[in-house]
Amino acid sequence: MTAEPLPEPPRPGGPRKGTRKRRTLNRDAIVDVALAIVDEHGLAGLSMRNVAGRLETGPASLYAHVANKDELTELVYDRVLGEIEIPEPDPKNWQKQLKSALRAMHDVLIAHRDISYASLARIPLGPNMIATSEKFLAIMHAGGVPDRVVGLAMDFLSLAVNSLAYEQSLYPPEASEEEIQGYYDSVHEYFASLPAARFPLLVGMIDAFMEPEPEERLNFALDVLVQGVGALAESAKRRR
Amino acid sequence: MTAEPLPEPPRPGGPRKGTRKRRTLNRDAIVDVALAIVDEHGLAGLSMRNVAGRLETGPASLYAHVANKDELTELVYDRVLGEIEIPEPDPKNWQKQLKSALRAMHDVLIAHRDISYASLARIPLGPNMIATSEKFLAIMHAGGVPDRVVGLAMDFLSLAVNSLAYEQSLYPPEASEEEIQGYYDSVHEYFASLPAARFPLLVGMIDAFMEPEPEERLNFALDVLVQGVGALAESAKRRR
């Protein structure tokens, strides 16, 4: 997964100074520890002091290798993106491939808690993001989707799958099976207690809201995305 | 600048039972101030001390009216949702109506900075969220979308439009027109500097990425959503 290093992505505050390492403390080691903390306690548990503590140093030491916490979070996010595996494009099955690639990205993201928030807070441009994007583009391009549609779709698909992963990651922060079931039941009860005269559809569709499992919700969302992009690709081709 | 606090104006229907107020401090006033701060400085500028300061008191005083900052943020979000206007359903134009309703929600959200993050962080269930949902359901239901699809779509559409609004709100935190243009140009340059041999599609599609204006991106995303839901509604109807 380690390929030739890409040029430094542009940051709003201008380029950073060069980093050289001395002993054990370096960028990769810091990202390693940060990712481990995110895996254990989520993004809320990630603090500069926390990372520094595991490296047996103080928080100020990190700032020689990382501009700030935002950049560290972005580095962790890009590290996670490196785990995604996307197949070579097969033109005839591009919609099926696109859907499974989106699911693969989703699964990798939720395997690392709420790390997907990192991509919502900033526009990530790390090397793995670039490489992953290229693979998504390849699938759509091979499927004959016009360039303009591919460009627009890439942005939205990435946003959507990150949002889905983030939403998913928020449900059980550290709760037991019983607790989330109890919360689930209380939501059900709350909907049922609403005045049916004012909210007839909401009350009438309670089951349609509460029944679907996470997998069905994700599957539906991915279908909406893929079929939506497919439809727009067709109409763009016809228009031309 | 800050005038002497006025006495509480009389409410239609008289004071509510069970809630006794003493001075000027109550839930609504706190939410008023919190929303004003979000409008001015975004969610990052919202702090309990900040709100308390504008009410000429200390942060501890707020906790008699609001459980914590999360709840306050949710209240602000629900207040904003109250501004959305959604038309009565017209069965023949349900897709057009759904799209414009989603756009209306998006526009109201971005008019209040990054408030949309509040709905990403928690599942909002306030009164205005309920009322807004009912109206979305009405449009889809009138269009003949099966209940199961409506239930699944509601969740995803809400997530998607909130994500789009949140992403949109992040671009200019407080930057000038020149600064965001400069950042924009540097991103363009960064893409152009990538090795075309490894990322041929990405480099070849730079314009497809950089050219579209925010309005075109939003329009595309909404089309994907509406046409995707439309396609799934049709196939669900056929399957039955």
Place this chain on the structure above:
DNA sequence: TTCGATTTAGAACAGTGTTCGTAAAAGACG
């Protein structure tokens, strides 16, 4: 008035990201 409940608000606690200043180590150069 008296009583109890609620609201107010100062002080404090345990955190946070980040900066400053200093000390030391590494590399460059003669």
Place this chain on the structure above:
DNA sequence: CGTCTTTTACGAACACTGTTCTAAATCGAA
């Protein structure tokens, strides 16, 4: 080898944050 300069290490401190504890002030009802 001896300097000189650059870069890293890191304790201390700053300005914040959300929240809780505490006691006083104030109100509604009896």
